[in-house]
Amino acid sequence: MSLHRPYPPDTYTGENGEASAWLRRGDETTDITYRNGGTCEYLATGDRTEGRFGLYRWTFGETESGPDPHFHRSLSEQFYVLSGKVRLYDGREWMTAQSGDFLYVPEGGVHGFRGSDRASMLLMFAPGGPREDYFETLARGEEMTEQQRSEFMIRHDTYWV
Numbered sequence: 001m002s003l004h005r006p007y008p009p010d011t012y013t014g015e016n017g018e019a020s021a022w023l024r025r026g027d028e029t030t031d032i033t034y035r036n037g038g039t040c041e042y043l044a045t046g047d048r049t050e051g052r053f054g055l056y057r058w059t060f061g062e063t064e065s066g067p068d069p070h071f072h073r074s075l076s077e078q079f080y081v082l083s084g085k086v087r088l089y090d091g092r093e094w095m096t097a098q099s100g101d102f103l104y105v106p107e108g109g110v111h112g113f114r115g116s117d118r119a120s121m122l123l124m125f126a127p128g129g130p131r132e133d134y135f136e137t138l139a140r141g142e143e144m145t146e147q148q149r150s151e152f153m154i155r156h157d158t159y160w161v
Helices: 130-138 148-157
Strands: 039-044 054-059 076-083 086-091 096-097 102-105 112-115 120-126
Touching: 039 130, 054 130, 076 086, 076 096
Parallel strands: none
Antiparallel strands: 039 054, 054 120, 076 102, 076 120, 086 096, 086 112
């Protein structure tokens, strides 16, 4: 019986498998703390996954924050709400998502998110671009001219609508 879609080509060519897994413990410190108290934890960066994906735990501060509608040309983005309520924009409307809700945004898909009250979610990009520089630069609150900001956003595959 054939499958409706084939598996991707093999990337591992060894014979017996190998011990190559790694664990990031839940009690490790956060990687970024924003001025509003929100945090970001690098669960699996693109560097760690050989560019396959990047996975982050995003926890909002007490006050509402999050990006306006935008899209990415080279990355898909996925959101999985862990706790609290998060407002997600799917390119058509803002909706309130809660624990267990999932939103998939393909490349070019307009999206945005907003949260507060320590709500948390998993945020995943595929493939795993270098999003850490984007998050860290924004957390530092660096002053940028309009030209610098535009170049920064393009470098990080972020296009505002």
